[in-house]
Amino acid sequence: ExxxxxxxxxxxxxxxxxxxxxxxxxxxxxTEGTEVFAGTVNGGGIExxxxxxxxxxxxxxxxxxxxxxxxxxxxxxxxxxARPLVPGILAVAALIAVVGSLLGxxxxxxxxxxxxxxxxxxxxxxxxxxxxxxxxxxxxxxxxVLVKGGAALEAFGAVRVVALDKTGTLTRNAPAVVAVExxxxxxxxxxxxxxxxxxxxxxxxxxxxxxxxxxDPEPAHxxxxxxxxxxxxxxxxxxLRLGRPGYIDxxxxxRAVAGLQEQGATTVLVESGGxxxxxxxxxxxxxxxxxxxxxxxxxxxxxxVMLTGDxxxxxxxxxxxxxxxxxxxxxxxxxxxxxVTDLRRHGPVAMVGDGVNDAPALATADAGxxxxxxxxxxxxxxxxxxxxxxxxRVLPRALAHxxxxxRIMLQSLVLSxxxxxxxxxxxxxxxxxxxxxxxxxxxxxxxxxxxxxxxGHRTPAESSSTESRQAAERVGERV
Numbered sequence: 001e002x003x004x005x006x007x008x009x010x011x012x013x014x015x016x017x018x019x020x021x022x023x024x025x026x027x028x029x030x031t032e033g034t035e036v037f038a039g040t041v042n043g044g045g046i047e048x049x050x051x052x053x054x055x056x057x058x059x060x061x062x063x064x065x066x067x068x069x070x071x072x073x074x075x076x077x078x079x080x081x082a083r084p085l086v087p088g089i090l091a092v093a094a095l096i097a098v099v100g101s102l103l104g105x106x107x108x109x110x111x112x113x114x115x116x117x118x119x120x121x122x123x124x125x126x127x128x129x130x131x132x133x134x135x136x137x138x139x140x141x142x143x144x145v146l147v148k149g150g151a152a153l154e155a156f157g158a159v160r161v162v163a164l165d166k167t168g169t170l171t172r173n174a175p176a177v178v179a180v181e182x183x184x185x186x187x188x189x190x191x192x193x194x195x196x197x198x199x200x201x202x203x204x205x206x207x208x209x210x211x212x213x214x215x216d217p218e219p220a221h222x223x224x225x226x227x228x229x230x231x232x233x234x235x236x237x238x239x240l241r242l243g244r245p246g247y248i249d250x251x252x253x254x255r256a257v258a259g260l261q262e263q264g265a266t267t268v269l270v271e272s273g274g275x276x277x278x279x280x281x282x283x284x285x286x287x288x289x290x291x292x293x294x295x296x297x298x299x300x301x302x303x304x305v306m307l308t309g310d311x312x313x314x315x316x317x318x319x320x321x322x323x324x325x326x327x328x329x330x331x332x333x334x335x336x337x338x339x340v341t342d343l344r345r346h347g348p349v350a351m352v353g354d355g356v357n358d359a360p361a362l363a364t365a366d367a368g369x370x371x372x373x374x375x376x377x378x379x380x381x382x383x384x385x386x387x388x389x390x391x392x393r394v395l396p397r398a399l400a401h402x403x404x405x406x407r408i409m410l411q412s413l414v415l416s417x418x419x420x421x422x423x424x425x426x427x428x429x430x431x432x433x434x435x436x437x438x439x440x441x442x443x444x445x446x447x448x449x450x451x452x453x454x455x456g457h458r459t460p461a462e463s464s465s466t467e468s469r470q471a472a473e474r475v476g477e478r479v
Contacts, residue, residue: 089120155366159347177281179281194240243268251276265314362382
């Protein structure tokens with residue numbers, strides 16, 4: 001039933017679960033000519049059109065490997081400064097010794113050259129980033145955020161655009177019944193009872209949502225699936241049908257069905273005895289904290305973008321409710337990676353996702369953030385940062401923590417560099433001796449360490465989720 005490689009439907013009708021590849025939260029209809037992708041689930045009738053090495057999952061792996069190699073080549077600010085500093089100082093000290101000796105008193109100038117070497121020792125500069133990183137990562141882990149190193153923390157602190165996946169990130173990834181519209185003369189319970197009777201033994205992904213709304217139904221008899229359309233059966237001798245609009249005429253519910261679809265819900269109609277009795281709307285609803293998390297990102301000047309494989313209408317309906325600035329829908333994994341590259345023109349980008357389909361975008365972004373508690377293994381492995389709980393409000397808190405950490409890093413680097421710029425000329429002209437230079441260096445190191453430790457004192461607000469804290473403790477033990 002799981003599609004082994006990319007292909008195209010040659011015969012029949014069915015529904016496809018494409019969530020692993022596109023992030024589509026509900027099954028999509030497949031008819032003759034529909035393109036299908038490796039990893040999706042279908043009944044049959046597919047002609048293979050791609051070799052395994054060239055299929056969609058292989059492309060996901062290729063994009064992840066390529067982008068991780070690109071990010072691995074990046075260097076932090078301290079490394080870029082330190083690389084030319086050492087040979088430069090050696091050249092300056094040699095110049096002082098040679099030129100001073102030519103001008104007279106070679107012993108004095110050689111001693112000054114040695115003092116310059118000590119003065120230029122970048123000890124405080126070298127420890128400023130590691131001390132801050134260790135303190136900040138420890139504080140983040142206590143709040144349910146796993147950060148994979150200092151480079152990830154620095155990159156996350158510079159983010160100006162946050163791209164968010166929809167399914168499993170902004171939403172619960174658990175479709176549920178959000179509305180029931182009975183026709184006059186019928187009740188909500190009657191509609192749910194008829195729908196649940198047909199879905200009682202169904203393997204359709206939406207069946208669980210209907211059964212959760214009406215548990216323990218009386219199962220219908222002679223239930224048969226109509227591929228791509230719905231179900232038929234009988235209950236107490238009365239024929240029942242359940243299916244999409246088009247397969248069943250909505251009749252008096254046409255306006256209500258259209259309104260529910262505009263809100264991003266998947267709507268199925270229920271027919272009893274040849275007459276429509278009601279409609280059931282199912283939607284993978286937003287996390288209750290999603291709007292609050294997006295608003296918090298906006299308050300700190302971050303632009304938000306939704307990237308999803310779900311359909312345009314559903315994506316825009318949910319984006320309007322949560323307050324996301326920009327929406328891109330009907331995306332494949334490689335499309336998400338391409339859009340993240342385009343968004344980087346507006347500043348450093350963080351991608352937040354949880355599925356296999358998000359892995360290329362996570363690797364492409366300056367900082368990839370995975371919803372680690374429920375996310376796919378490939379997403380967690382690819383990401384630079386993992387939110388170990390399910391509370392999305394941890395994201396803006398983690399961003400604020402990363403920004404503060406980055407400020408502390410820059411403060412320590414500027415302080416260290418400033419001390420070097422002062423000590424080197426004073427040592428070269430004999431104003432400061434060896435003892436004064438060493439004392440100044442030791443004081444600078446103490447100041448840098450004390451400043452770096454501040455990154456661990458004020459942690460981001462603790463997650464209200466007990467599960468988040470427990471997950472963070474487990475990760476801390478493994479680390």
